[in-house]
Every structure is written in structure tokens, then in C-alpha cells.
Amino acid sequence: MGSKLSDVVSFDKTKISYFVKSGIEPSLIFIHGAGSNYSTWKEYLNKFQNKIIAIDLRGHGRSQEGKFTIENIVEDIELIRRKEKINKLVLVGNSLGSTIAIKYQNKYPKNVSKLILNVPFYDENVIFGRIGKIIAFLLQILPIRKKKRIFIDYGKYKNKPIWVSPVPDLKGTSFQIYMKAIYLALKTKIKFPNCPTIAILGKQDHLCKSHKTILLGNRQTTFVLVDSHHLVTAREPQKIINIIKNSL
Numbered sequence: 001m002g003s004k005l006s007d008v009v010s011f012d013k014t015k016i017s018y019f020v021k022s023g024i025e026p027s028l029i030f031i032h033g034a035g036s037n038y039s040t041w042k043e044y045l046n047k048f049q050n051k052i053i054a055i056d057l058r059g060h061g062r063s064q065e066g067k068f069t070i071e072n073i074v075e076d077i078e079l080i081r082r083k084e085k086i087n088k089l090v091l092v093g094n095s096l097g098s099t100i101a102i103k104y105q106n107k108y109p110k111n112v113s114k115l116i117l118n119v120p121f122y123d124e125n126v127i128f129g130r131i132g133k134i135i136a137f138l139l140q141i142l143p144i145r146k147k148k149r150i151f152i153d154y155g156k157y158k159n160k161p162i163w164v165s166p167v168p169d170l171k172g173t174s175f176q177i178y179m180k181a182i183y184l185a186l187k188t189k190i191k192f193p194n195c196p197t198i199a200i201l202g203k204q205d206h207l208c209k210s211h212k213t214i215l216l217g218n219r220q221t222t223f224v225l226v227d228s229h230h231l232v233t234a235r236e237p238q239k240i241i242n243i244i245k246n247s248l
């Protein structure tokens with residue numbers, strides 16, 4: 001099966017980069033979290049016979065910055081779906097990427113057959129979310145000079161301590177975009193996704209709650225607790241891969 005890096009010029013002329021691998025339906029679209037890039041999913045990309053798309057969000061990886069909003073990212077995903085001629089898709093999100101996946105499903109429900117949400121990161125599901133939102137808002141407007149971004153291979157960081165994770169994030173993403181991504185995730189109000197959903201939660205996650213999440217309002221949601229912290233996607237790839245495969 002062939003794979004390559006591709007790109008699409010979005011509605012506002014922002015170039016969005018993504019990895020694509022040909023395969024069978026349903027197609028899987030992987031959405032990374034704040035600060036990282038598609039290589040977060042490096043161990044996942046060749047483990048499926050399905051068609052795979054893994055996006056670099058705006059201002060992340062090889063994608064141009066443009067105007068960073070969750071609504072714009074939803075439109076970026078929709079343009080990629082159309083370009084790749086995908087009918088039904090499974091969205092796999094990590095942290096902020098889970099919030100984006102839900103927002104996409106809210107707007108384009110007919111396009112989504114399933115959501116797989118790793119440690120979903122949004123207002124109601126984040127511990128100290130209100131305080132974090134204020135801090136992230138203030139930090140994103142600091143007049144910090146932007147540095148040239150470099151592409152980070154996150155496969156090299158999978159076994160690093162969790163406190164090291166912001167280091168590569170801030171090399172591959174500007175400080176302003178990093179803080180804005182966190183702020184927008186905490187600001188975003190979501191509606192119940194009206195489709196089969198798997199929510200994967202870390203037992204030791206000190207950022208997100210493993211209970212009383214808004215996703216409880218969706219009777220189609222299955223919860224899976226994994227013995228990990230917020231970096232469950234990097235720490236437990238085989239467990240997540242098995243969960244995804246068993247759900248297809």
C-alpha cells in the first residue's frame with residue numbers, strides 16, 4: 001500500500017500538510033494534540049489495512065499557520081476528506097485532537113461513522129479548566145518573539161518523562177499557537193456526539209478527568225480506562241491500536 005506526504009490549500013489560502021496511506025474503507029483520520037504533529041501517530045500508521053490520513057494542524061508540523069481556530073481546522077479536515085474522496089470516516093483524536101473530532105462530527109455528522117477519543121481535552125473534562133483557561137489566555141498574548149519552527153519526530157520522545165513533553169512542542173510550534181490551542185480547547189463548548197464513540201481515558205491522567213465527563217450524555221459512548229497518564233497515545237500505542245482495530 002502506497003503512502004506519501006500531501007497537502008491541501010484551505011479556504012483561506014493556508015497550506016495544510018498531511019500523511020496519507022491508501023487502503024480499504026472505512027478511512028481513519030488521525031488528529032494530534034496541541035504542540036505536536038502527525039508523527040505522534042508514527043507507530044499507528046502502518047498497522048491498519050484501512051486508508052489512513054494523519055494531519056498536521058495549522059501552525060504545527062509542516063502546515064502553515066494561518067488563522068488558528070478550531071472551526072477553521074474542522075474546515076481543513078473537510079477539505080482533505082473531499083480531496084481524498086472519502087465517504088465515511090472514523091476520526092481518531094488525541095487530547096485537543098479529540099475536541100476537534102467532536103466539533104467536526106457536530107458539524108458534519110453524516111460523514112462520521114465513529115469517534116475514537118484519546119484523553120479528550122475540553123472545558124468540562126479538564127481538571128482546573130477555568131483557571132487553566134485564564135492562564136492560557138494571558139500567556140498567548142505575551143509579546144514573545146516567534147522562532148523558526150522545526151519538524152519534530154515524536155517517535156523519538158515516546159519514552160521520555162511526561163514533564164519533557166513541552167520541549168519538543170515548543171520547538172515545532174510557536175509559543176503563541178501552543179497557548180492559543182490550549183485556550184481554545186478550554187473555551188470550546190461541545191455537544192454530545194451523535195454517533196458510536198470510544199473514549200479512552202488514562203487512570204493517572206492529572207489533566208483530564210476519568211469520570212463525570214460530558215460524554216456520559218451520549219449513550220453510544222464506551223469508556224476504556226488505560227493504566228497511563230495524559231500521554232497514553234505515545235505510551236500505550238499497541239493497546240490503542242488494538243482498541244481501534246476491534247472497533248472497526
